[in-house]
Amino acid sequence: TFISRLIAFVIRNRHSDSISQTMSYYPTSVPNGTDTNTHHSNGNHSTTASAAMTAVAAAAAVYGAAQNGICLRVDPNMEAKDFWRKYDITVHGKDAPLPLMSMHAFKWPQRIAEALETDQFTSPTPIQCQSWPIALEGRDLVGVAQTGSGKTLCYVLPAFVKILRDRPQRGPKCLILAPTRELAQQIQEVVRRYRFANNVCLYGGASRGPQMRQIREMNPQIIIATPGRMIDFVESRAIDIRAVDYLVLDEADRMLDMGFEPQLKKIIAQLPRERQTLMWSATWPKEVKALAAQYMKDYVQINVGGTEL
Template sequence: MPMPLKTKIIFVFISGYNLVGIAQTGSGKTLAYILPAIIHINNQPNIKPGDGPIAVILAPTRELAAQIQQVAIDFGSSTHIRTVCTVGGVDKRPQELELMKGCEILVATPGRLIDFLLTDVTNMRRCTYLVLDEADRMLDMGFELQIRGIISQIRPDKQILMWSATWPLEIRRLAEDFLTDYIQVNIGSLELSANHNIKQFVHVCQENEKSSKLQLLLRQIYQANNPGKILIFVSKKKRADMISKYINNFGVQCDSLHGDKAQVQRTRILDDFRSGRSNIIVATDVAARGLGKKKIYKVFQ
């Protein structure tokens, strides 16, 4: 996201307006809502024991939630703002203990947040700043009822910031139901489109030729002595495991990433990928969003 546009969006947030932002994944929008959240929190009375968070950020996946939490920690820790992340797929108890200590920013997946609200682990009484990041994705995953339930518990003097990669009817209805007098900002097209900054090549081959074609392309990349980070997307979990094993047989470190992996495995795989200990991941769409892609060199679909 260009800095002048990011500055304008931050100004809209600070001015207290509700906002709908249409932006592609990876557009750099996270900081554009984290900084206003920090400013908003610093202008509120300090939280007390039993208070819920002041800012709540909803995200569709564990990976994206963790990424948002890190940005919030990086920029909020200097002002003693505490950020907690609660997601499904892992043990609830450690997250409960963190929430009970109190936090100003809560990053959560909708299902896990609803669980904690229903069991009174936390509450939305202090929440005046709500972000829906990748709202279209959350609706695709069936979280609409949870999102509506969460919003209904927030006090009326709230500010809602909704980010979406597309602008379908379901998102428009959600905006009309909960965002009064909102400002809409479109970054690029309202429809999903190919990124013109990325070179794309189509290799036509038969199904039984895909493995050998992939081997050939990877060999060419490695022979160039600058493989960088490589993502390979597939449609099925079993295929992700199969291709990962196939590549490992060449002596190249490769991991598969999909929904059947335990959270501790997924975290380790992503950490290895980001740090460079591993430079190839074969993934289903579980990693399509929320995985930082700034240094990814090649993507195979």
Template sequence: MSTDFISLGIRREIQEYLYKDGITTPTPIQVQAIPVLLAGKDLIAQAQTGTGKTLAFLLPLFEKLQPQKPNVQVVIVTPTRELALQITQVATQLAEPFGAQVLSVYGGQDVERQIAKLKAGVQVVIGTPGRLLDHVRRGTIDLNGATRLVLDEADQMLHMGFIDDVESIIRHTSSKRQIMLFSATMPSKVRALATRYMDKPVDIQIRTQNVTLDEIKQIVIETSEEAKIDALCKLIDEYRPYLAMVFCHTKQRAIMLNEALSQRGYEVDELHGDLSQAKRERVMRRFSEAKLQILVATDIAARGLDIEAVTHVFNFDIPHDVESYIHRIGRTGRAGETGIAVTFVTAAETIYLRMIEQGIRATLEKRKANGQIITRKAQVQPRRGKVTTATVKKATDKKPVHAGVNTRSRRKPKQSEEISSQNKPLRARKPTERGRK
């Protein structure tokens, strides 16, 4: 029997709004979470990114909201500014028919402007831990009346060292609060946080067959540091991605790679912590509008960026832990689409590859830079113990040499738009519409 949003407890007006946006059927996380949250119960939801969890908590939050009251009733805590902005965009659209006010607070914004909006009355606040606590300490935000608290990407907040700040925020909210914790993975410290502050939470786990998303084809390219940039460009030219994300360990390497790809003629830009907030927002807007083909980023962008049209992820630098690998490649293969994730590995980095394969319980397909297959994808393997990296030295960063061409394919048009089969340069045609196939 099919399920719609009304049967989950969402009012008809909101379902009609979702229909207009092309959202007709609830995802599994929405089907399980919405009734629980409407019943007022605490919730622990473990689900991969791209499963629809934002609407899973926003829809019941707005159903319970009292827009006639000017105080902060809902607090949504996220690890990054980018994720706060994305949730704010969705929340602002949902708030319109309710007459509710939504405010995002994060570093890099004008504090006085935020304070002015808070004084005018805001029901929903979405922000990063540091800026939220800054407002609490200034006395410019009162969370005592906040009865609903969302902790989104809780494992990433732990990874970024925000757990103490998160606990402080929890203690400033109402003692009668409802807590909703969403996380792709569930480390022991996150589980312990839930135990301390949540009241008999309902535990939901949305899992795919494998640890990583089944819709993503994962490939490993064995190469040297010197040849890595050429290998990357060769695959970009071969795959002709519609939108691609390329991950580097550090902002210095992201800057270097962005410059190198730009010199070769690719439509590319960079995203890392050294950029001003205005620049970060401008880059993300251009990327989401497909005015860029390639986004070179550090792990600041590995979480929460929900851009369905990302067709390829390239790990220019291999992640040093399983969680980072999962969240990086999770930028593609979203909302039922397929994706390709390519990880470049040098001889000095094979220990990290073994760690990832053991963590996801699978052997990844390995190729040489010339395309020759070394190992085809194997069946899921049992765990063989934990590999540690404490004694492993990082591979030395070397500045590569570059050359290439800029093309794009796998355009994602709306159904009413004809798909061109011609191989055209990226600049030959600027996409103006995007949608699912």
């Protein structure tokens, strides 16, 4: 029968390029020019019947195509489209990587994978599913999402990957700027939890001396800072940030509302032009848009919720 021949064909060719390409359910990116609002599926990966139907359909496509020497692929946007609609996510940007739906879909370095397993981190938030593929690809990223979406790990884990992958260097590699002392300290708590990088937290309203000693003694790879205290250390040459190639602006809208735009521009002027920049904001006013346009290149933008892009 046809089914018997189909099963035999799949088993016989299970390692072929045609099978592997057809069954590659998570391609790396949306094809250029694809409208992210045109494809969708039921999104239920765990349903055995659905998986079986998908497999049979894919195998049938391979079987028919193989007879003519043609290699086919499953529509790359079907699963992602349903994910975007379910979680009210909009993605804009050239060749934007598609979301990955589970922790197992990410190829974390072994140390990070083990730490996440120890921490029993098994279910990424929707914004993490979408932002990690972008950040890990080295792309600039704008994320518009409310507090509580899990955005801190969106940029902290890729920072760890970058630090573990690249050669050790003198001076910090990652700079995270936040509007308030409280947020800076919260970010440091997340960074410290995983213990992959020396880090310091710099903020005003506290003595400058102890923070200076931490910088000298720890040789931090990650600096978390408020803009005012950071520019103080930079202008006094207490810290050299010319090797920073991973910049995060968290709550960029609040930093601008608090009048930190001059400090942000002075800090960014000290950084290498060849860097990766990630900006997070709860809103998307024209001032934040202008900041992104001035200091980011070819960025992918993620919006969670109803904020207009």
